[in-house]
Each structure stands twice: as C-alpha cells, then as structure tokens.
Amino acid sequence: MTTHGSDNPVLWSTTRAYQADWDLFTTWCHAANHAPLPAAPDTVAQFLRELPAAVATWRRRVTAINTIHREHGYPEPGKDEAVRQLIRNPPTHHPPVVDPAVVARAIRRLPTSGWPAGMFGRRDALLLTLRYKADLTLAQLVNLTSDRIRIVGDAVEFDLAPGRVVRLETADEAAVCPPCVWRRWQIILTAAAGYAAAWKLTELLTPPTDPNDDHLCTSDAPDRLVRRVPVFMPIDRWGSLPLPLRPTTTRTAITLTAGHLAGTIPAHHVQPDSEAEQQTAAHGHEPEQVEPVPPRPDYTQIHQAGLAARAAAVAQLCNVDTALGLVDQAVDELNRRLMELLS
DSSP, X not given: OOOOOTTOHHXXXXXXXXXXXHHHHHHHHHHXXXXXXXXXXXXXXXXXXXXXXXXXXXXXXXXXXXXXXXXXXXOOGGGSHHHHHHHHSOOOOOOOOXXXXXXXXXXXXXXXXXXXXXXXXXXXXXXXXXXXXXXXXXXXXXXXXXXXXXXXTTEEEEEEETTEEEEEEOOSSGGGOHHHHHHHHHHHHHHHHTTXXXXXXXXXXXXXXOTTTSOOTTSOOOSSOSSOOBSSOOOOTTXXXXXXXXXXXXXXXXXXXXXXXXXXXXXXXXXXXXXXXHHXXXXXXXXXXXXXXXXXXXXXXXXXXXXXXXXXXXXXXXXXXXXXXXXXXXXXXXXXXXHHHHO
16 A cells, blocks of 8 residues: 655554555455455455444445555445445344354364364364354454353353343354353463463363363353453464463454365464474374464564654654743843842
C-alpha cells in the first residue's frame, strides 16, 4: 500500500490501519482459498460476514481493499452494490456452515500428548470446538479469557457477555467431547498461569495413557483457573508460551481454524527425550519433520512511527526557546516598573 506524508502521525496511523486491514483480508483469502487480488465482490462480502465488526470498521476494511485494487489497476470490489448493501444493512452474526463430521475428524487428528506436539494439539482442538461447535466469532476467540469458562454438571459453559452463555454438552467420544477438550487445555493453562518451567509442561504432556481414551470431564479439577489468562495464546516452535502471557491474533485464528479443516497445517512432531529415542528418530524409517523457523519480525513501520513522532515533537517544540525568552523579557519589564513605583 502506497504511503505518503509519513511525517504526519495521524496520516501514518491511518495508513497503518489500512495495511493491517489488507493483511487480514489476504490472510483470510489464503485460508479460505480465495484470490485476494483481484478479489471478487462476493469474496469481500463473505469476508465481512465471517469477521463481524462495527460498521465503521467494515467501511475502513473495504476502503483498504479498494485502495489496493485501485493502485494495481483493478476494479474496486467494494463499490459493488451487493457490498454496499451489506454495509448499509449489516446482518446478525452467521457462523460458518461446516460439516460436523469434518470438524470431528480434524480434532481427532490433533495430538494431545508429547512435547511439543501436545501443546499445539490441545490448544487447536479447543479452538476448532469453539469456532465450529459453539459458533464463536474470531474476535470472541481471541478475547476469551479463562475466567469466563466453567464446567457445570456434564457440560462446559462460556460467558461471552452479561446474560449470554454458550453451553456445550458432553459427548460419548472423549477425543471430541467439548468438556474434555477444555480440560486437556485447562491443565496447560493452569501451569502457564503459574509460570511453570518447560520440563513441567513436558511432564504434563506425558500422561500414562492416551488422554483421548478417557473422559476428563468427570475429574475433580477446579472449574476455573485461579488466575485470569488468555485462553488462546501463541506457541513458538519449541512449545513455549509468551511472557507476559498474551492472546493470539485474529490472523492466526483464521489460519489455524481454516487450515486444520483443510489439512494444510504442518504437523508438530514429538521431540524425543532419551538418547535411545533420539537415535531412533535419527535412523528410523520416517525422518522427523522440523517446523520452519518463523521469519524475523519486521520493525520498519515501528521505526518509522518513532521517527515521525520525534519529528512532530521537534516541530512542536522548535519555538519554545523564543517563547521562554519573551516571558523573561516580560518579567524583567514588570520588575522594572515595580521598582519605579516603589521608589
């Protein structure tokens, strides 16, 4: 996206918001197997429906999409009458329609034990459960905290807002049972809330039996975490959670939920603990796949924002010396006249 007037903090902030909106749109398009450039009006309309937001936010997102298309010589999809009508009359939230069998199959594929595979598997199983079984929006998933989840009888309840509670009943199969899915991830969140070391998390992910074989929804574990933490947090390739604990992003939630259903998320393999297991992994029939190292973050925009803020401050303070000099002169003149009056 072309930027102009980077020395204007307000304009730069707006440009940054447009860039974030475009990044969100391209992430959603890739996850939903749509072309972001050029994008069809139906694609933009579906994007708006699946990511509910305030009308002002919708307008800004459409403006960002139109701007990119205009800069590349493509028709602006946001000017289509269907998109305009959608913005004028925004519908209530319509959750994505996904075959429950597809969701259950995706959850069964996820590992629940082993380091660090079980970390990703337990988190993503809950993510899929809440997205496609509880019909939570992406924003609700990202903002969900542990104090808003509790086990009540044979179900798990989620407090989304005052007076609005989503309830998921237990299921016969432990692997896809919503209360069990929450319990498995709750064990990790409890340790993370206490800043447990990596070896402790590894120990928790090495149960004597497969967690998917037994129901955990009937255990005596506390209904809620003592400490309030985000439910969905980013996990690095070594299975570590961020410090301080922070929620994952909407773009990550889009990629994970759509990717797991399509089977495009790379597998996170269990790291061997003993020397014998390491030799087996090194010389076995199936070589271990290593997740690619994520690219280093680009701090160019943050650096430019800092420069712009400093430039604005310099411009605002450039006349301070002159103003202070005039004040000194005025004080001196008042003192002189006061002395004349006293004499």
